[in-house]
Amino acid sequence: MIYNKYIFKKNLGRFFFGFSVRFVSGRAFIFENHGNPLDVLRLHTYNVYPTPSKPILVKFLASPINPSDINQIEGVYPEKLQFNTNLMTNTPCAVPGNEGVVEIVESLDQNFKPGKRAIMKNKAFGTWRTFAAADFDDLLFLDLEGITLIQAATLVVNPCTAYCLLKNFISLQQGDYFIQNGANSHVGQMVIQLSRIWGLKSINIIRDRPDVDKLKLYLYDIGATHVVTDVELANKEFMKEMINKWTGNSGVSLGLNCVGGKSVLDLSHYIKENGHLITYGAMSRQPLFMSSGSLIFKNIHLHGFWLTKYIKTYPEKKLEILNDIIKYIRNGSFRELSCDQVYLDKTLSDSKYMETFKNALKNKQKKQVLIFN
Amino acid sequence: MIYNKYIFKKNLGRFFFGFSVRFVSGRAFIFENHGNPLDVLRLHTYNVYPTPSKPILVKFLASPINPSDINQIEGVYPEKLQFNTNLMTNTPCAVPGNEGVVEIVESLDQNFKPGKRAIMKNKAFGTWRTFAAADFDDLLFLDLEGITLIQAATLVVNPCTAYCLLKNFISLQQGDYFIQNGANSHVGQMVIQLSRIWGLKSINIIRDRPDVDKLKLYLYDIGATHVVTDVELANKEFMKEMINKWTGNSGVSLGLNCVGGKSVLDLSHYIKENGHLITYGAMSRQPLFMSSGSLIFKNIHLHGFWLTKYIKTYPEKKLEILNDIIKYIRNGSFRELSCDQVYLDKTLSDSKYMETFKNALKNKQKKQVLIFN
Numbered sequence: 001m002i003y004n005k006y007i008f009k010k011n012l013g014r015f016f017f018g019f020s021v022r023f024v025s026g027r028a029f030i031f032e033n034h035g036n037p038l039d040v041l042r043l044h045t046y047n048v049y050p051t052p053s054k055p056i057l058v059k060f061l062a063s064p065i066n067p068s069d070i071n072q073i074e075g076v077y078p079e080k081l082q083f084n085t086n087l088m089t090n091t092p093c094a095v096p097g098n099e100g101v102v103e104i105v106e107s108l109d110q111n112f113k114p115g116k117r118a119i120m121k122n123k124a125f126g127t128w129r130t131f132a133a134a135d136f137d138d139l140l141f142l143d144l145e146g147i148t149l150i151q152a153a154t155l156v157v158n159p160c161t162a163y164c165l166l167k168n169f170i171s172l173q174q175g176d177y178f179i180q181n182g183a184n185s186h187v188g189q190m191v192i193q194l195s196r197i198w199g200l201k202s203i204n205i206i207r208d209r210p211d212v213d214k215l216k217l218y219l220y221d222i223g224a225t226h227v228v229t230d231v232e233l234a235n236k237e238f239m240k241e242m243i244n245k246w247t248g249n250s251g252v253s254l255g256l257n258c259v260g261g262k263s264v265l266d267l268s269h270y271i272k273e274n275g276h277l278i279t280y281g282a283m284s285r286q287p288l289f290m291s292s293g294s295l296i297f298k299n300i301h302l303h304g305f306w307l308t309k310y311i312k313t314y315p316e317k318k319l320e321i322l323n324d325i326i327k328y329i330r331n332g333s334f335r336e337l338s339c340d341q342v343y344l345d346k347t348l349s350d351s352k353y354m355e356t357f358k359n360a361l362k363n364k365q366k367k368q369v370l371i372f373n
Numbered sequence: 374m375i376y377n378k379y380i381f382k383k384n385l386g387r388f389f390f391g392f393s394v395r396f397v398s399g400r401a402f403i404f405e406n407h408g409n410p411l412d413v414l415r416l417h418t419y420n421v422y423p424t425p426s427k428p429i430l431v432k433f434l435a436s437p438i439n440p441s442d443i444n445q446i447e448g449v450y451p452e453k454l455q456f457n458t459n460l461m462t463n464t465p466c467a468v469p470g471n472e473g474v475v476e477i478v479e480s481l482d483q484n485f486k487p488g489k490r491a492i493m494k495n496k497a498f499g500t501w502r503t504f505a506a507a508d509f510d511d512l513l514f515l516d517l518e519g520i521t522l523i524q525a526a527t528l529v530v531n532p533c534t535a536y537c538l539l540k541n542f543i544s545l546q547q548g549d550y551f552i553q554n555g556a557n558s559h560v561g562q563m564v565i566q567l568s569r570i571w572g573l574k575s576i577n578i579i580r581d582r583p584d585v586d587k588l589k590l591y592l593y594d595i596g597a598t599h600v601v602t603d604v605e606l607a608n609k610e611f612m613k614e615m616i617n618k619w620t621g622n623s624g625v626s627l628g629l630n631c632v633g634g635k636s637v638l639d640l641s642h643y644i645k646e647n648g649h650l651i652t653y654g655a656m657s658r659q660p661l662f663m664s665s666g667s668l669i670f671k672n673i674h675l676h677g678f679w680l681t682k683y684i685k686t687y688p689e690k691k692l693e694i695l696n697d698i699i700k701y702i703r704n705g706s707f708r709e710l711s712c713d714q715v716y717l718d719k720t721l722s723d724s725k726y727m728e729t730f731k732n733a734l735k736n737k738q739k740k741q742v743l744i745f746n
Contacts, residue, residue: 078670260665282665289662292633292655295677297451302675304668 023049024057024105027346028129029357030093032083034075037361041073041096043354046087054133055108058118062153063100063127064339065360065368067281072096079308081124095126101152102132102139109136117144119155123308130346130372142322146330150339150369154186159325159334160318161280161307162190165256166200168310169276169303172254174199177225177247179270180256181205181263182283184215186367189222189337191256196223197333203243203252205233205267222335233266243270254278261286268294280305339367346373396422397430397478400719401502402730403466405456407448410734414446414469416727419460427506428481431491435526436473436500437712438733438741440654445469452681454497468499474525475512478504485509490517492528496681503719503745515695519703523712523742527559532698532707533691534653534680535563538629539573541683542649542676545627547572550598550620552643553629554578554636555656557588559740562595562710564629569596570706576616576625578606578640595708606639616643627651634659641667653678712740719746 026048031040050057071077073096083092104116118139120127125138144152165187166172178195182188183204195202204219206212208229216227226246233239243252251272257264258281268291271277277300279288294300311318328334342360344353360368399421404413423430444450446469456465477489491512493500498511517525538560539545551568555561556577568575577592579585581602589600599619606612616625624645630637631654641664644650650673652661667673684691701707715733717726733741 078666265660279665279668281669287638287662287664288668289660290675291660292652292677293451295652295661295675296654296679297677297682299677299679299682302663302668304665304670304672306669306672309670309672 023047024131026129026131027344027350027353028087028095028126029097030087030089030095031073032089032091032093034073037070037073037096038358041357041361043350043357044087044089044093045350048131048133050106050108050133052108054135054138056104056112056134056136056139057106057131058102058134058139059105059131060127060129060372061101061103061117062149062341062372063097063370064154064157065128065370066098066157067283068157069096069098069128070361072098079124081126095129097127097129098123098125099153099156100125100127101144101149101155102134105131112136116141117152118142119144119152128370130344142326144326147326148336149371150341151329151336153369154339154367155322155325156318157307158186159190160311160321161305162187162194163321163325164307164310165191165278165280165305166194166198166254168305169278170254172198172200175201177201177203177243177250177252178254178256179203179205179252179267180258181230181267182258182281183219183224183227185258185281185283186337186339187258187280188256189219190334192219192223193334194328195225197328201225201246203228203246203270205230205263208232218338222337230263230266233270236269239270251275256280257288258283260284260288262289264288264290268300271298271300273298274300276301276303278303278305337367339369341371342368343371343373396420397504399502399504400717400723400726401460401468401499402470403460403462403468404446405462405464405466407446410443410446410469411731414730414734416723416730417460417462417466418723421504421506423479423481423506425481427508427511429477429485429507429509429512430479430504431475431507431512432478432504433500433502433745434474434476434490435522435714435745436470436743437527437530438501438743439471439530440656441530442469442471442501443734445471452497454499468502470500470502471496471498472526472529473498473500474517474522474528475505475507482509489514490525491515492517492525501743503717515699517699520699521709522744523714524702524709526742527712527740528695528698529691530680531559532563533684533694534678535560535567536694536698537680537683538564538651538653538678539567539571539627541678542651543627545571545573548574550574550576550616550623550625551627551629552576552578552625552640553631554603554640555631555654556592556597556600558631558654558656559710559712560631560653561629562592563707565592565596566707567701568598570701574598574619576601576619576643578603578636581605591711595710603636603639606643609642612643624648629653630661631656633657633661635662637661637663641673644671644673646671647673649674649676651676651678710740712742714744715741716744716746 028044029041030044081094083094104114118141121140184206202225204224204227208231219227253275255271255277257279260282261284401417402414403417454467456467477487491514494513557579575598577597577600581604592600626648628644628650630652633655634657
């Protein structure tokens with residue numbers, strides 16, 4: 001079934017009716033009001049088909065649950081999703097999810113062949129659904145050969161953030177040290193992998209826990225230079241001695257923070273004069289604490305990093321970074337990270353489907369990636 | 374009595390004994406161990422006279438008590454004072470006080486005439502005393518005509534800090550707004566005066582208090598554009614509206630903080646995207662709280678400012694700034710600020726002398742300046 005979109009454009013008045021169009025039934029997680037995702041999200045079933053303005057019918061293969069998706073549903077994220085009735089809901093709603101990997105199932109434009117895979121070109125498409133009609137401008141076609149489904153679904157937000165955190169603030173040379181908290185977060189792990197690829201040395205802070213040695217081993221395995229718990233970090237004299245020993249008294253000029261709260265204060269002790277401390281997350285959901293003395297006497301600078309703004313300011317950078325990441329994945333130096341693959345099977349009943357999804361939302365231990373099949 | 378220092382140098386072996394030298398009896402506040410100034414400071418009496426290596430005998434006229442002096446005594450300031458037995462104490466001690474104005478009473482070098490006034494060239498001379506022997510390199514001779522004793526004694530630390538806070542971080546143009554907390558601190562008041570001189574607009578935050586209107590009037594009188602209490606500041610919606618109105622929707626790009634704690638969080642709400650927030654003090658003695666969101670999504674940058682380091686890095690700037698300040702004082706645009714002049718009269722008994730000084734140390738309401746007479 002091949003459609004010519006130009007014929008379509010000439011026949012807008014009678015669109016659909018003059019053609020045999022394949023409709024598919026889709027399922028989406030939607031919300032109509034901001035709030036706790038567990039409360040406000042509901043399952044919605046809809047029909048979808050390619051149209052002249054959105055001539056590509058795509059099936060979602062995998063979409064991650066990112067912390068910013070949750071913040072967006074809560075209404076505490078600066079970029080709001082648009083509410084509309086495109087999915088034929090009674091009241092305007094939005095589909096959350098900002099990244100994911102899709103496969104073309106149907107296209108009115110013969111340039112886009114069924115079976116071809118793509119990732120989202122922009123944020124806010126709404127990726128927590130099974131099918132959507134898309135425009136060429138919604139999709140980013142990359143050569144995904146050698147890239148796993150999970151890697152393709154999570155190719156932008158975390159890897160690009162990790163990449164920029166190490167590249168954009170200070171010029172680290174081979175052998176230079178940096179320190180990061182939340183080192184076992186997905187971004188943290190990607191930072192570790194990139195630092196190993198680039199010959200940088202990392203001091204990685206994790207929360208103490210019963211199975212801490214297992215986690216330490218895992219982080220060493222993906223490339224961490226040193227892993228210390230928050231409890232070990234609090235032993236200031238010992239840590240300063242260790243860091244002097246590790247760095248050959250060169251110290252640490254870059255700190256990365258995704259936790260906030262007191263963790264920043266603890267981390268800041270180990271950043272040397274004129275160093276920079278970058279905040280890119282706030283997993284503790286607390287304001288960050290910072291010693292005035294470190295700012296005044298050590299001249300430490302605090303900045304934030306937000307990938308969305310960076311890509312908006314330097315759009316040409318996105319592909320450049322993605323191509324590097326893909327190269328690292330292909331040559332085996334940037335591994336797929338451990339995550340929970342949440343199978344949302346189309347044969348599940350609505351209630352079972354929703355239950356499976358809600359369990360994923362509740363899981364704060366591991367990265368959750370929705371797999372639609 | 375004219376001495377030739379070169380003859381002195383030739384006669385080091387028999388120095389003093391070959392000459393008639395005037396000894397004076399001095400009083401100094403000294404400490405031997407770091408701690409609470411009220412506990413560790415004691416009064417010490419000593420003889421002092423010019424020597425070949427310190428040929429200028431100076432009498433202190435006025436020396437302020439700066440917060441950093443207190444921190445130095447407590448041992449929490451990064452620059453430590455050297456302990457020695459120069460004042461013939463049994464155990465090594467230090468004289469605190471980093472700035473002050475002196476008058477030459479005697480000199481072995483005829484280039485330095487008795488009666489001439491100078492301020493300290495460097496920090497850590499120890500200015501909380503009545504007399505000292507000084508070298509040329511200890512003293513900064515400026516034309517102090519038209520400068521009051523209080524202004525001369527406090528010419529460096531606070532005015533130069535205020536100057537740099539407004540000049541060093543972002544380029545403010547005439548009519549541009551900034552916001553500061555602790556606006557009634559001495560630096561805060563100097564920031565207000567300089568901003569008026571340079572045509573800048575200020576939003577000044579003070580703590581709410583019973584006589585708040587009186588303080589507001591005072592700050593308006595010295596040049597504040599707007600004065601708001603911390604309580605008023607907490608009304609976010611109202612304040613945002615007011616700031617939009619005041620700034621013609623241009624917003625505020627620079628914030629100055631000398632308080633720390635939650636005050637920084639409250640202030641940061643009113644700094645616009647890509648703005649800078651500078652910390653130069655921590656009067657609350659608490660770590661500062663900062664919203665991760667302001668760093669990440671508003672791209673606000675936090676820096677510190679420390680005059681000592683700045684002057685070390687750019688020594689040529691000090692005189693440049695001081696000359697500007699002196700010019701502003703002479704043309705009447707930079708006023709002497711209200712302070713408590715603490716008269717340490719030489720006729721007082723040791724115990725009364727110490728009591729007067731301790732009362733000054735205890736007074737946290739107003740800037741204290743020791744007047745030796």
